[in-house]
Amino acid sequence: MKALRIVIVVALLIPAVAKSQEMAIPSNFWQIGFGLGELPTGGSFKPSITLGYHFNDKIYVGMIYQFKDDISRNSESINARSADLDGLATSTESVAQRFLFQVRYKPIKKGPYLSGGFVFNGKDTETMSFDARERRIGEETYEGSVVIKQTRPAGWGLALGLGYQYDFNNGFSGGFEWTPAWGQYPSPSYAFGGSSDLSNSSRKQIQNKMDDEFTQSVTNMYKVFHIGLAYRFQ
Numbered sequence: 001m002k003a004l005r006i007v008i009v010v011a012l013l014i015p016a017v018a019k020s021q022e023m024a025i026p027s028n029f030w031q032i033g034f035g036l037g038e039l040p041t042g043g044s045f046k047p048s049i050t051l052g053y054h055f056n057d058k059i060y061v062g063m064i065y066q067f068k069d070d071i072s073r074n075s076e077s078i079n080a081r082s083a084d085l086d087g088l089a090t091s092t093e094s095v096a097q098r099f100l101f102q103v104r105y106k107p108i109k110k111g112p113y114l115s116g117g118f119v120f121n122g123k124d125t126e127t128m129s130f131d132a133r134e135r136r137i138g139e140e141t142y143e144g145s146v147v148i149k150q151t152r153p154a155g156w157g158l159a160l161g162l163g164y165q166y167d168f169n170n171g172f173s174g175g176f177e178w179t180p181a182w183g184q185y186p187s188p189s190y191a192f193g194g195s196s197d198l199s200n201s202s203r204k205q206i207q208n209k210m211d212d213e214f215t216q217s218v219t220n221m222y223k224v225f226h227i228g229l230a231y232r233f234q
Helices: 002-017 078-082 200-214
Strands: 029-036 047-054 059-066 069-072 088-095 098-105 113-121 124-137 140-152 155-167 172-180 189-193 223-233
Touching (some): 047 223, 098 155, 098 223, 113 172, 113 223, 124 200, 140 200, 189 200
Antiparallel strands (some): 029 047, 029 223, 047 059, 059 098, 088 124, 140 189, 172 223
16 A cells, blocks of 8 residues: 555646656657666665557557565565464565567547556565464464475556556656456465474465465566556657
8 A cells, every 4th residue: 555655746746747748659769768666665676667669649658677686574574474374583685687579559648548468477485483482373273483384476467457657848757557467376386494393284284374365466466567667769
């Protein structure tokens, strides 16, 4: 929700600050840019690059590539909360590269655009460490620490989303987009560790809870989120 609020604020501020600077994009222009694939919160800083071609003021064809990085999510981790265990110490995630080949269609001047295409996400792995304490999981009680490693496999899908780009007279643009492969959730795998030595039934109970929550979060779909700047040239 924090990320969504930031995106809404950016969407409102860009036109307000630069209303007099907007121009219609002419035909046959290249565009190159850079930005972030994740908002810089919770230790995240995922750089991305963009490249594309404007056939006219409505049609754009291009790509977004996001580099892999490591994120310290800690208490903000949705997946860690879904385990329903007390005593979260750390939650870190190795986030793989993202790629989107897209076609944008902008039906209305100064309005948002539709983004459709092919999205690929590499393998993501999140490691959640819970401190040593007494815990009751199902019908069993444990004393010790718990470590859960959840791995989302690499995959691809057909994606459809929305974006907004504000174009300035000097050739620069600013904007953002969210283009997910709707409903295409991968099936994560799990590895357990720690000193609690959980039984198979306790592991299965945790895994079932996490799987249920996994498909309730749109951030777990194969997708590309991008916010950044670009420059147009012939």
